Amino acid sequence: MSKHYKHRGHHVSSAIPAGERLTLEVLAIAEKAGAKAGYAVAKEELYRSIGNNNEILNEQETEELLAAAQRAGSAAALLAARKVIDKTLRSSFRSNAEPQLSADPETVATQVSPKNYEEPLAQYSPSLGNFQAPRKKVEQHVLTITRIEQLSANMVRIIGAAPDLAGFRSNSALDQYVKVYVADPELGLVPPYDIHALRHRLPREQVPRSKSYTIRWVDTALNELSIDFVVHGDPGTVGHWAAHAKPGEPLVISPARSKSSPSLDAQYYVLAADEAGLPAIAKVLEALPAQAQGVALLEVAEATSMFDVKHPEGVVLSWLPRNQDPAGRSHVIAEALRTLPLPTAPIGVIAHAERSTVKAINHITKYGNLDKRATHISSYWTLREGRLGVNLPRHSTQLF
Ligand SMILES: Cc1cc2nc3c(=O)[nH]c(=O)nc-3n(C[C@H](O)[C@H](O)[C@H](O)COP(=O)(O)OP(=O)(O)OC[C@H]3O[C@@H](n4cnc5c(N)ncnc54)[C@H](O)[C@@H]3O)c2cc1C
Structure with missing residues (x-):
């Protein structure tokens, strides 16, 4: 959605003549509808991709992609709407102009200059950008x-x-x-x-x-x-x-957001997080009923990085120091998960960590007996080595 539309809304100054106002409103509606359509298509594609267990984007990447789809959708719709309106204006302009042409061709030639004949919408470029309307309240x-x-x-x-x-x-x-x-x-x-x-x-x-x-x-x-x-x-x-x-x-x-609130009544839980996911998993541990059973695999920098987290007695906390491995390049959670003895009862899996860890958790647990209502696995950040200007050595063994 273009900045102009999003923040100025449909409101168009009342000083603008009615015909122009209508044109602008049509453009605004097209822009909004295009943005919505772009967003919806991209979102569906993302869900399909996650369903097929392909690439999992983290939240920021997802937001960036959806915003790009919105912009592309609104730009395409705006272009199409402008073409239609442009065509309509030209033909109505022609039909208004023709009788005059036969009456006084010279006058009409000056009125219908190539400039205003061919560019009836030129004054709306960039669309809606010229019109001031009250801004939405800043939500912070x-x-x-x-x-x-x-x-x-x-x-x-x-x-x-x-x-x-x-x-x-x-x-x-x-x-x-x-x-x-x-x-x-x-x-x-x-x-x-x-x-x-x-x-x-x-x-x-x-x-x-x-x-x-x-x-x-x-x-x-x-x-x-x-x-x-x-x-x-x-x-x-x-x-x-x-x-x-x-x-x-x-x-x-910002105001509070949420992606999912998995149910807390599974017979057994596997919880997993690195430090970025730890606050969310700590909240799950605090909210689980006293009789809950399970294990929490908590990746931390080193043994001294552990701290108190309240948890039900039946949920074992397993702190996993990654020691010399940098954050985002450790396999401690995946390794622990692969050797974990799991009950045959359906399990809830709640995991938040770096993207590659989350991919590994998805891979390991997807064929298990999952309690889907109690399962939510999502990437909380992505290791970006390029931006660090450092090329960390890759692990020689590929685990997954
Ligand atoms: C729903 C949700 C909830 C989250 N909750 C928390 C939370 O409570 N506490 C928390 O700390 N994080 C949390 N995160 C993760 C946090 O948003 C990211 O780590 C974020 O990228 C940090 O931003 P930054 O500006 O510090 O670094 P960025 O500018 O995003 O990244 C700069 C560099 O730092 C690296 N980097 C980013 N995050 C980490 C990290 N955690 N560890 C090591 N290297 C990193 C990147 O690879 C990159 O190279 C949450 C994420 C989501 C999606």
């Missing part, structure tokens, strides 16, 4: 960091507070997450950030970035919430910000 909640707790060498818990949680409302989903927005402090931007306006004003690398993070807990009595961040040391925006954040600074988050 701006809290203030009140405390920071070091959970392990590479995880910090940031606690933010605000009167009435700055309007943030929990959606109570098990995997409740938000986008955390981070801006370069040197730019002096004041949140909430009008990302779409800033995209026009600033170079791409200066526009505030946002990444998905699990809401670890919300305390409505104290008007506080917390998020656990992996401080991964790579040149990531949000991880880097979390490593250096200080009390008093803003914590800028």
Whole structure:
């Protein structure tokens, strides 16, 4: 969907003549419908691909792809609509112009110049971009960091507070997450950030970035919430910000989101996560009924990276240090999973980790006796070696 449509909506200034307004509204509707169609087709293709167990994109890649499909859909629909309107305007222009041509060809020749004859829609380029309408409210909640707790060498818990949680409302989903927005402090931007306006004003690398993070807990009595961040040391925006954040600074988050809330009544659970998925899996562990049975495979940097996580007695926590292997290149979860003795009863699998780990988990569990209602496996991040400027050695043994 084009920025113009999305943020200006159907509203078109009332100062515009009725005929032009109608044209603009038709273009806006086409643009919106095209965006929807592009989105729907891409989404269906993605689901098919996941169903066939092909490539699994992580959330950010999925969002980028769907946004591109929206843009492509809206551009195609807009082009088609412009052609139709253009044709209609030309023929109505011709039929209005013809009687005059026979009456006074010279006058008509000046009125029907090649310019205004051939480009009846030229004034609408770029479509709708010239028309100002009230912007949608910027949907961000701006809290203030009140405390920071070091959970392990590479995880910090940031606690933010605000009167009435700055309007943030929990959606109570098990995997409740938000986008955390981070801006370069040197730019002096004041949140909430009008990302779409800033995209026009600033170079791409200066526009505030946002990444998905699990809401670890919300305390409505104290008007506080917390998020656990992996401080991964790579040149990531949000991880880097979390490593250096200080009390008093803003914590800028989107409204609550959720992808799935698997049921918690399976007879046996296999839970798995690396540090990025750990907050979400910790929430599952806390929410499982006291009699739940299962195992949680938790990948961490090293033995000293473990920390307290509440869990039912029947769910065994298996901390898996990857030691010298870098995050995203370890096979500890897959190796543990392949040798895990599993009951014959249907099992629920809930797993969130780096994309290749998630692919391996999918591969290993897909032929098992899965309780699908209690299963949700999704990639939380993707190792990008190219962007690091480092070429880490590949493992010589291919496990899957
Ligand atoms: C629904 C959902 C919930 C999530 N919840 C949490 C959460 O509660 N806590 C959390 O820490 N993460 C969570 N994540 C993962 C987080 O969004 C990603 O790790 C994100 O890419 C981090 O952004 P960044 O700006 O720090 O790094 P990016 O700019 O995305 O990446 C920069 C570099 O860092 C590497 N990198 C990115 N993430 C990691 C990582 N976790 N470990 C090691 N290297 C990494 C990349 O390969 C890349 O090379 C969640 C993701 C999803 C989809």
